[in-house]
Amino acid sequence: MKNEQIRSCGVLMHITSLPSPYGIGTFGRDAESFVDWLKQGGQRYWQVLPLVPVGYGNSPYQSYSTFAGNPLLIDLDDLVQDGLLTRELCLNADFGADPSFVDFEKVIRTKIPLLRMAFESFEEDVPYLAFVQEQAPWLDGYSLFMALKIFYNDKPWYEWDENIKMRKPEAIDEYKEKLIDEIKFWKFVQYIFYKQWAQLKRYANKNEIEIIGDIPIYVAFDSADVWENPELFVLDRLNMPIKVAGVPPDYFSKTGQLWGNPIYDWDEMKKENYTWWIRRLEQSKVLYDLIRIDHFRAFDTYYAIPAGAKTAENGKWENGPGIEFFEAVHSSIPDIRIIAEDLGEIFDSVRKLLFQTGYPGMKVLQFGFNANNLDNEHLPHNYKSNCVVYTGTHDNATFSEWYKSADKNTRAMAKRYLSAGLWDYEWSAIKALYASHANTVIIPLQDIVGGDSKRMNTPSTVGNHNWIWRVKKGVYTDSQAYKLKALAQTYFR
Numbered sequence: 001m002k003n004e005q006i007r008s009c010g011v012l013m014h015i016t017s018l019p020s021p022y023g024i025g026t027f028g029r030d031a032e033s034f035v036d037w038l039k040q041g042g043q044r045y046w047q048v049l050p051l052v053p054v055g056y057g058n059s060p061y062q063s064y065s066t067f068a069g070n071p072l073l074i075d076l077d078d079l080v081q082d083g084l085l086t087r088e089l090c091l092n093a094d095f096g097a098d099p100s101f102v103d104f105e106k107v108i109r110t111k112i113p114l115l116r117m118a119f120e121s122f123e124e125d126v127p128y129l130a131f132v133q134e135q136a137p138w139l140d141g142y143s144l145f146m147a148l149k150i151f152y153n154d155k156p157w158y159e160w161d162e163n164i165k166m167r168k169p170e171a172i173d174e175y176k177e178k179l180i181d182e183i184k185f186w187k188f189v190q191y192i193f194y195k196q197w198a199q200l201k202r203y204a205n206k207n208e209i210e211i212i213g214d215i216p217i218y219v220a221f222d223s224a225d226v227w228e229n230p231e232l233f234v235l236d237r238l239n240m241p242i243k244v245a246g247v248p249p250d251y252f253s254k255t256g257q258l259w260g261n262p263i264y265d266w267d268e269m270k271k272e273n274y275t276w277w278i279r280r281l282e283q284s285k286v287l288y289d290l291i292r293i294d295h296f297r298a299f300d301t302y303y304a305i306p307a308g309a310k311t312a313e314n315g316k317w318e319n320g321p322g323i324e325f326f327e328a329v330h331s332s333i334p335d336i337r338i339i340a341e342d343l344g345e346i347f348d349s350v351r352k353l354l355f356q357t358g359y360p361g362m363k364v365l366q367f368g369f370n371a372n373n374l375d376n377e378h379l380p381h382n383y384k385s386n387c388v389v390y391t392g393t394h395d396n397a398t399f400s401e402w403y404k405s406a407d408k409n410t411r412a413m414a415k416r417y418l419s420a421g422l423w424d425y426e427w428s429a430i431k432a433l434y435a436s437h438a439n440t441v442i443i444p445l446q447d448i449v450g451g452d453s454k455r456m457n458t459p460s461t462v463g464n465h466n467w468i469w470r471v472k473k474g475v476y477t478d479s480q481a482y483k484l485k486a487l488a489q490t491y492f493r
Contacts, residue, residue, distance in 0.1 A: 010045025
């Protein structure tokens with residue numbers, strides 16, 4: 001997306017939030033129907049959250065692998081059509097009774113056994129064998145990692161027996177033989193995931209909808225990525241973190257955000273010409289048309305917190321790889337299209353790096369309004385063309401919830417600025433962004449359908465309220481699509 005000058009618009013909604021009869025959104029017919037709705041609304045982009053397996057807290061930003069896909073997104077109807085499952089099995093399974101949220105515990109408990117049944121019916125064919133061979137650089141390690149997770153009753157890898165924890169060759173060979181069937185199951189799951197996603201992406205692209213993907217800058221400590229590549233992270237001799245990632249106190253949290261992800265050893269990565277990262281971005285380019293890199297600022301300066309700290313208050317800023325990293329990336333992947341998530345505390349050096357890359361940064365309308373009526377870069381009249389703008393992100397309240405919870409002066413500023421009252425607040429906000437100079441506008445579906453209690457995530461919290469929101473069938477309507485298309489036509493998007 002470097003220096004892209006086309007005025008365009010899109011919608012942010014994660015796959016898990018789609019309607020479906022199986023407790024969670026999938027790559028099935030409802031996903032294709034959503035593509036149809038985007039096309040009807042004159043949209044160009046569908047932005048999703050990371051498609052990786054969810055880890056701690058059901059977060060797609062804490063995954064067991066940065067290369068693998070989330071098994072829960074697999075469409076069961078497709079497996080029925082392929083003769084790997086029966087319709088009765090799927091319809092009689094318990095995925096939870098409430099279609100307005102994902103009951104992750106119940107979906108996992110029900111869906112994984114169904115995928116195991118499908119695996120038992122599956123016969124290896126040429127496309128499968130080609131996939132396994134082509135994806136072997138990450139698939140072999142990930143499948144062994146998942147088989148070991150099952151063997152060790154879901155314990156994190158750093159609590160496994162010492163020999164396999166430290167990846168001693170004789171232990172690797174032993175477990176590969178011992179767990180051969182379980183390893184094959186996880187390879188099958190990834191084959192189905194990639195096959196179904198490719199089918200959905202083709203459908204979207206055929207309908208002139210491009211997919212914006214999202215990759216977290218960091219990986220989870222309990223992941224195949226760290227277990228296989230401990231030398232690429234700042235770990236001690238027992239492969240335990242010395243420093244972990246987060247951000248200092250900010251808008252979201254008075255004590256900062258303690259993410260806990262291990263920090264990259266950028267010096268070691270540089271010796272390998274950033275090969276691991278380039279492979280990661282090449283894989284993402286297969287999945288998505290554009291890639292939003294979360295926490296872009298860490299390539300310039302990142303916040304490192306001593307391992308074991310209880311809050312993020314006592315971390316220190318350290319230097320990232322800077323522009324030479326992106327020069328290496330573009331040397332290997334010259335046509336990659338990247339959006340830089342540059343929110344939060346931004347230094348001048350981060351702005352310089354963003355300018356050097358030419359990537360569009362992000363602006364969030366909610367951040368523009370304040371109790372002191374101060375002008376700032378998040379207000380639409382200040383947007384440059386080379387940016388991607390949002391009413392809010394997956395980490396924000398919906399616009400309606402934000403407005404109701406804001407202080408009196410902030411609400412007054414928003415009301416004056418948006419001339420709210422002509423339409424409701426959400427659509428006044430959407431109109432302001434469509435009318436701006438920004439090349440790209442992305443609106444969360446929650447702000448299009450309106451209302452409260454639709455927040456996707458609250459940063460620095462863990463609990464059953466995060467990542468679970470779903471939209472019911474019929475909530476996004478023809479009328480809303482026509483309103484979006486009218487705005488897109490009015491403002492030449």
